[in-house]
Amino acid sequence: MTEVRLKIARRSSHPWIFQKMVEKPSTRIPPGTVVDIVDRDGQWAGRGFYNGHSRIALRVLTTNRDEAIDEAFFARRLDHALALRRDWLRLEEVTDAYRVAHSEADGLSGLVVDRFGDIIVLEFFAAGMFRQRDLLRDLLAARFPGSRFYWFAEEHVQKQESFDVRRQEPPAPTVIREHGVRFRVAPGSKHKTGFFLDQRDNRRTLAEFCRGRRMLDLCCNSGGFAVYAKACGEASEVIGIDLDEEALAMAKQNAGLNQVQIRFVQADIFAWLRDILPSGNRFDVV
Template structure:
């Protein structure tokens, strides 16, 4: 596949190990390759830098895949990368012992920029977040078939990604859901339904850890989505569980997930802001409160606005935690740093008049690895606290 690749040259010296090279640093080629094609990258001095996906239409012009000039980036290369990622999950992390749902491949963290793959029992969900991953999709599907014989596929590309990366892709239609299990709790994963990948496997360890603190407790799950934390809490012996979400479609799925496990949380379709104000005015208080909202923004210009929303909802949520109770708050907005999120929590506690003791800071499960030089891959922030007064 590397034979006579187009050569793309850089305008400036390049010493970084980050796989992204932005458009402003790249010389415009006389003949522009199609978005997602493989190219050879050379520095301003002509030195070899790597083999990369090229995209002349994207802000990220080059996504470097391989820095050894002797290594062919061909079908066998993709097969090796995918096999190595699965070996990590199965032999090192031993995820099959706790779940049949886990992230198979995590983009740059596993070595192919823009490729995200999740497994839900026999259903493999493939997300294309770069033109390069999309253009090599048949090689990727074949490699996955070799690792998961007899599997089903669901694939998708977000509309904003297609626009940014200049490609067209129609999501798989009519995919039947899968029923998955993690730590003995069952869920219905439906990628053709309310959530693009079918289920948030990134919160698996966070759900398990927090659920072990819920026995005999009154639990509130805000922005509950398909009921992950709520169902776990009920299955682990919480005396009362309330889940709140504004989306009626995910509330229906959450109720179905509760039935799968023989538990009965109370799910409420409501906007959490007025719901929390009413709860506080009525003197409602919970032993454990979870706040796990959807991504706030993809735009760097909107980060301050996103932090303001986080501040407002965390302040209200803290108002219904019993003294001595637990508060778990999350952000999946990759553009918001852990430092910014913790500072927001400090301010929310101040405005709520509460003293917050941080017990631990976590993130996504280990099946969502990230390279030290690519912090953008570390999107999920999880903060577990005790509210002292």
């Protein structure tokens, strides 16, 4: 296997090694190639993706010299990530939408995987992970039978990492559930992978403060907090404000899915707040 040498002694356990810490290889190594990493003192330091075009020249995937970066490696990492979500956090008891794999946190530097019901979305942050896209899709298909797949990378990431993701047609929107609330989501539209899954528990917690109260959701996007406040929190009144007309259209659909009445307003929140303040209009939960 190709070796890449460091200018430093490897003491950090962080999986990123920056370009300035790496000796330039004598021959060109294609971006995303799996290499062995040797530090300044000649000590084997790990194995991972190399990309001479990126400021993050090396992404360490393993520090076990006996562990190959192959199909079995990716299967193990995905299974470990899924065991945390399914067996420990027991997410599937409350939702069919969650982050399946979160890059370095799950030992898969440069990859984010989100599940939205029957849609699996992969976001790539590294050329090495993008090179593994077909393998990753096959492994995920075996763990989520019948799923549709969509993958992408932000344009600035593609430039920094020197890889090209051909634009796919986004999948048709789907409906997800969490804590008994339903949301229509559209992966591939605007906001990252499709929905702010990391706010699931915050949405439920906020709803607990809303019973019988007026609630204002600023920058409401597709209405996550607003819908929870009305559907779960039994707020007396909910108003959602956002500048994005497409997001508000989705928010109105989400209110309809849950059979709740919410007033959504298309406006710049700063101008809107300046206009209502003189009237004495106040909200209990914002």
